Amino acid sequence: MPYDPTVFTIRESLDPGEFIFALYYLEGAASDLLRKAGGIAIGQTTGTWVPVSQETPELRRTHVGRVVGVYEIPAYEDRLPSESAERRFLVQAAFPVANFDDQLAALLVMVFGKVSMAGRIKLLDLTLPEKYARRFAGPKFGIEGVRELLGVERRPLLMSIFKPCLGLSPKQLGDLFFEQARGGVDLVKDDEILPDIESAPFEARLEACLQAAARAKSETGQRTLYAINLTGSPDAIFAKAQRAVSLGATALLINVLAVGFDVVRALTSDASIKVPVLAHPAMAGAFYPSPVQGISSELVLGKLVRLAGGDLSLFPSAYGTVPLLRERTLRIGQQLTSPFYHLRRAFPVPSAGIHPGLVPRLIDDFGLDVVINAGGGVHGHPQGTAAGGRAFRQAIEATLVGRSLEDASRDHAELRAAYELWGTRAGVGE
């Protein structure tokens, strides 16, 4: 029998608490879909291309991957449209939790290591049992924790990004920070490309921004967190993060896909890192955009970020300049905020090309637990950065009380200026 019943089975045969389920999209000239599906399950676990003597039945039962579903698209039953046609199908495979440690890299290697290079195959989703997920602390703050730090209960948060991103001195960054805070911005983040640069060294800009935050707080009452960008080797990132926290840092920014999920995870699960961590999606475009290869956006920017402990996850909005289908942004949001065992909910941060006219759509899509994040949409306001922040806050408040932006513009000069400039159009902005 070519189809080992240990490998080919049905989902009911496996204790859902003891397996990680992975869903793949495959296409290609497969004359034998089951063989191809089995190649994933076996090849990613115990198997090699020849029988080896050490593979005992016991070892196989404990460790081999299983194929629990093979679904052709469309679901041909009695004949194929042509013998030579490419076939498209989804495979649901199951991997014993016994095969995994607590490293996210190991998870990815197990479910999508070598097989990621085996032609057109894309990892679409993972279902993790509680036993496995318990190895991860997840977000230390999450949505509720970040709200508590800011004292903001029931409205979307507003975040802005330093623009220009390179070349400003610590003093200039501090001044710009103050303007953003004065405009009602809840979080200010470094640009993700900002390294520990000579013109604005890490500690100097941290100090300048913390002072600006304190001044804004005392003058306006606005609390504003500063997410400083962590760069360098994994060790340097860790040391820098600890130093920043000891100097009073209020948040950290990290390029999760560039530095690796486990670096972020080490950071977020360390007791000394007592501030929220923002996960930036830089380089995510190397993973998800192909419809037939890579790893889905809901995994790399949703579930895996949350497992790694990101308190906020940035991703392209459906309405700006970096394209992502609306459904995909919503699924990322669902991965970040749906009940997921003990893991706190992480804030969805749909980003890039956001201006006040898009606020109603973002709130409609994500509800109140969303961070409205803008760079050019704040700093490019005709009346300046603080006005740019205020225009966003006015847009948020109008939306929450059910007023149209057009209507609210009549009462608010800042919103009116933004509205006149950008309207409610998608795809404008930076």
Add this chain to the structure above:
Amino acid sequence: MPYDPTVFTIRESLDPGEFIFALYYLEGAASDLLRKAGGIAIGQTTGTWVPVSQETPELRRTHVGRVVGVYEIPAYEDRLPSESAERRFLVQAAFPVANFDDQLAALLVMVFGKVSMAGRIKLLDLTLPEKYARRFAGPKFGIEGVRELLGVERRPLLMSIFKPCLGLSPKQLGDLFFEQARGGVDLVKDDEILPDIESAPFEARLEACLQAAARAKSETGQRTLYAINLTGSPDAIFAKAQRAVSLGATALLINVLAVGFDVVRALTSDASIKVPVLAHPAMAGAFYPSPVQGISSELVLGKLVRLAGGDLSLFPSAYGTVPLLRERTLRIGQQLTSPFYHLRRAFPVPSAGIHPGLVPRLIDDFGLDVVINAGGGVHGHPQGTAAGGRAFRQAIEATLVGRSLEDASRDHAELRAAYELWGTRAGVGE
């Protein structure tokens, strides 16, 4: 927020023991995949197209269907190939076990009732929690029980079908039964179209075949079960089955899709029905063949037959005259035989156009736990029915010891005649 987080969630958020998971294929001009997916989950449970006052949050939480996955095919992320292109996707929905009773019709109505008519949508698979599956006794005999009745431990069983199927008298049927049994056939079944007909009334043919079976047993030692076709109203079927058993019947045949899963289930779960039940797939072609509509073959001929308590499930083989893709036949086999809580394994019976030359492929596909089932392949043998049976038994024995049919033909006149006539070709036969 248009996407109610109670409805749109991730699989980890639901206790797998409390939900039935259904996987659908959908295609169409969906501008909003999530809305379409939500329509299934809500529309098949609590929802209607307008809010109704009785739908309390508590009622909703307890009963509403959930969308746990929406996977576009291919997995587009940042753009669609064209705005007007048809979209294809899989939806994984979850339905609370609290919504179900113990009726299989209710299961189908809940997961694929109204929605089956909503355009191009096909139900591909169901995952049932143990709590739900425990409501079903499943096969009373299963593979092991049928083997025990026959005293056959480690070889594929051989089944044959009366041919011609209409017009024979009880005496003629008895004689033909004897020939089949003498040829080494383990089970003889009525043709599924044979009603309780004047020329061969139910009790008369039962008596004739049981006598023939007794004669064959005493003369040759071969035990042969007779699966008599149950027809009539549900009440009549039940009464007839009980009467047959009291008269010594050894098996029952039923057209599961024509009479309904719950009729079969009532029969198989009744203590008085102490014989195996064969489920015939007549009319299954009204359910599974469309790649974009209906219900998959692995459900209607695999999982649901097993739940209903069929001990043997007939389905088209990949090598005969009724088409079904090989992968699909294998998945039916996996649904029938994979571990599935307390439910006994049911025999896969790949059928239609089977001749001895196909035996090696069937054993290669299904292993030893398969029933080789033939009509014309037995009765159309050049040396007659008994020789036809023997040719099959010779083919089975040769395959089990690793001999090619060509080689074994040299030693066995019956196999040789069949091999010369049909070779090992697929798609020949009746």
